[in-house]
Amino acid sequence: MRYLGPRLVTLLAVVAVIGLLPWLTRTDPALTILHARYADRPPTPAVLDAIRAETGLDGGPLRVLVDWAGGLLRGDLGESWVSGQPVGPDVTSALGVSLTLMGVSLAVALVLALALASPTLRRGARRELTTTRAGAGAAVLAALPEFLLAAVLATVLAVQLGWFPALGWGRAEQLVLPALAMGIPAGALLGRLLDDALPAALAEPWARAATAGGIPPRRIAAHALRRTLPTLLPQLGLIVVGLTGGAVAVETLYAVPGLGGTALAAALAQDLPVLQACVLLLLLLGLAAGLAARLGSLALLGPARSDRALPALTHPSLPVRRPVTVAAITLAALLAAAVVWGLLRDPLSVDAAARLAAPSAAHPLGTDSLGRDILARLGHGAARTVLTALAVGAVTLLLGLIVGALGAGALTETANALPAVLAGLVVAAIAGPGPLGAAVAVAAVAWAPLAAHTSALYAQEKAAPHLAAAVVLGAGRAHLLRRHLLPGVVPPVVRHAVLRVPAIALALASLGFLGLGTQPPAPEWGRMLSENMPYAERAPWAVLAPAAALAALGALAVLTSAAVRGRSHR
Template sequence: MTRGLLRPVAGAAGTVVVLAVLVAALPWLWDSDPAATVLRARYPERGVDPATLDALRRELDLPSNPVLGAAEWLGGLLRGDLGTSWVTRAPVAPEVLGALGISLTLALAATLVAAVVAALLLLPGLLAGVRGRAPGRGAAVAAAVLAALPEIVLGSVLVLVVAVGWRLLPSSGFTGPANLVLPALALGAPAGGMLARILSASVEATVAEGWVRTWRSLGLGVPTLALGVTRRAVAVAVPQIALLVVGLLGSAVAVEQLFTIPGIGSVARGAVLAQDLPTVQAAVTLLVLLGLALGGLGVLVHRALLGPALSGRELTGAAETASRPASRTSVVVAVLLLVAVAAGLPRDPSSGNEARRLAPPSLALPFGADPNGRDLYARFAHGALLTVGSAVVVVAVCLVVGLAVGVGARSARAGAADVLNALPPVFVGLLVAAVAGPGLVGAAVAVALVGWVPLAVHARTLAAEARASGYVRAAELVGASRWRVARRHVLPAVLGPVTRHALARVPHAALALAALSFLGLGAAPDSPEWGAMLAAAQGYLERAPWTVLAPVVGLVALAVVLASARER
């Protein structure tokens, strides 16, 4: 048993070391000579002069090679030294740690919102379950829709309605508790829907256990039964709850940008765009280490609550439900979205007309016009090709990688893949943008780098079940090679479910790409990609709130497809 525990721990530790070295080498991954990067950032019109580069190296105290640089940076990290900014020449630690405190405050407030939302959604089903009745589907549908709703879309709607329309709360800044309400709602409500979905599956499994029927037959009251079921369900779902909290930190980057909150995500994004690599290194390192620590804490709490004998009862959650066939709702919404996009493709998305600048929606302009007088419906349709088309390519790559890794895995135990699963795409997007610069290709690479992990975990579990079956054991006994067994017996058993899982993840990948573009780490600001369109419309919410209509409609449609595709 000790060896079984040490193997995943060793895999996780190895992954952490690789990530640390990768972050330490960021300046040389960005450019073979970091001094040249600083020179171009400070003086874009000046050529690269060797004497100037030498002076910059002395000024910034840059090591001469990436190995020495990575070693020095990691040594400083162990001493608590996060480096010095290339832009301000000030120590990075005070700014990054202060920003981390703001992000943690936002994440805590969002966690409280998520807990309240999840409790309200779970209560009817929990009470019905402990009474031995079938729960209704209303709360489940509401949880599914909330879970799939993009934070940037919900935040934009809250700004538009509550801040701009009703003028009840501030729309930006971080000067007091009032500034925390809308961001916490935008971040916490979708997390509450996801938490309710995770716990509802755990509640259903717990209610079916024998001890619940025994307690009910003994005449114990509903409150006692409900408390016992809740404690058991929460214990089983602790690892996924921990990953959900980690996801709040990743999603907070987009929410911080939307509400102009100076959190660590905003600091990291600004540093990427300013090419201030030491600040990027510090911010990403703290985000990754905090995320991994929370994920690891969830696993330890899970084992402590359930014990080694019961630790295998982990819910696969989205991976299992996502592999089910899509519902009628998802098909209808997908068809409507496809028809709307096809109808808008013949329209011109790039020609502007000053006479119709910021024109409201009309029959001629169903979504209105942007600040340059361009047809927002045409940009919505062409942007779908970028957003959804890129997501299809990303998921196809993830499917191939996930099948190869999952079928090739020798066991279904946790390891490096589970560590990577704790990293939200935004974190990886910051790393990719720090190396290659912002761009849609870089955003797609960032989503793919973590998008294959759930598919690999799903394939790994199914492959382990297939290898335990009688016909596979028989093939091994007659001398079939490992490659032949995988190709002829294991892969056919895994391919169908994992492919359906991958298809259900297309909307998820599209929403992740849109979030990165919204942050300025994906498509170009003038692109019709939906996230870039939403970012460009933020400055016109008070004057022309309809400018967010086109990307919001597209992203909400994707959210509904994602929610419906995951319904039972």
């Protein structure tokens, strides 16, 4: 109950925000309904008052929340503002589609994770413990957002090669590309985690004794997998939560009629009853996955969870190899050179005669559908995205330090379980699409890892012997905070925040891809990707150029993190 109580309160607060969306939005809900249903009727006060009375919006926010919550208890999700039809049947059908897609994506992730960890399993406990990694390729795949992989797969495998259909739902072959787009990053992440945990499990005394006793390697591998599950299941829950956020972009791109695509369409159309239902179901789906993972971990631990009979898996971290640092510096230099080159060109100049022109001396990366230079838009889009990511990173650092010091664990875990896309949908419904809304949405959830890091360091520093010695010597609270607590907590969290800036930039790009971030004609990498997708067959460079830039950003985040971590172990 101590675990569920605070988290239930936090969930109810999020549900209340969803229920109050009609009152939180900056536009008049009655005006939205009028434009959706009766486009030819003038927005007179009498007409708007009649719509408010018909929909219950005239009773104030408390009545709106109570009516919405009462409808939920009866299984009534309300009526669409656009179509006037009940929300329940359409959302229930979309939920079935999303569950099918997520189930197949999770199966792809598990197969890929086992494939990445298979070399370690085959090696078994017959050798000394060494650091075995799934590889830089898996690390980069794990860092790529689903919308980017979905765009590349659609461009190459569907449009250029014609192996799979690019759009639609209902046939088995239409499930392949969406499942791969969602499952590959999740499987790469899970594979890296599994490959990190298995060597430590196989080096424990029981594994060495089993090997010496002649037990078949397959049985040892099976027990090693079971040994790692208690620590991996919580991460698997977070991966499933990530699938709920990735489903929004993937379903939209492939025209899959699931909850994600339905929620995005409702947010852009200001159809708040449909958006409320979709976001609530996606949120409950993610929280249910996290709770199931926790319960599964406790069930696997059994009595060990109370008497701590099961030791934690430990794996010595070795210094990173020099090529990783060199690769990070080289990639950063290339990306910076391309950005500077693009900044010297005009991103808004339109040349109708050069529409969708192939790369040439005049346009090194080609042009888009309006004849605008892609290199110029990449450069200016990078400047916009990076500056926004730095600002969001500063805000999340401040929030993470404050919340982590206060020890709000339930709030931190709930925010950590919310994908930035879901926050973006809610913010877009309130403030409308735009760069500020996208920044607020990312900041609303990106502080959680920093808060968890701060909380752990804060508890560690409070228990340190030097702090107790300072108290005995008569040090006051201000001195303890300035001389002992802050120096031990702030520098590591700041380094963590800096490493998360590329991830924040990718999150902003994902919202731009969905149309919830920077609006045209301003250049932004995610927006460039979505704008040029309809022309992927005729001008694949228009899609692959921003895709390559985003992939380079993800790879740079992974390599930089590995290089910094390696230096810290020297």
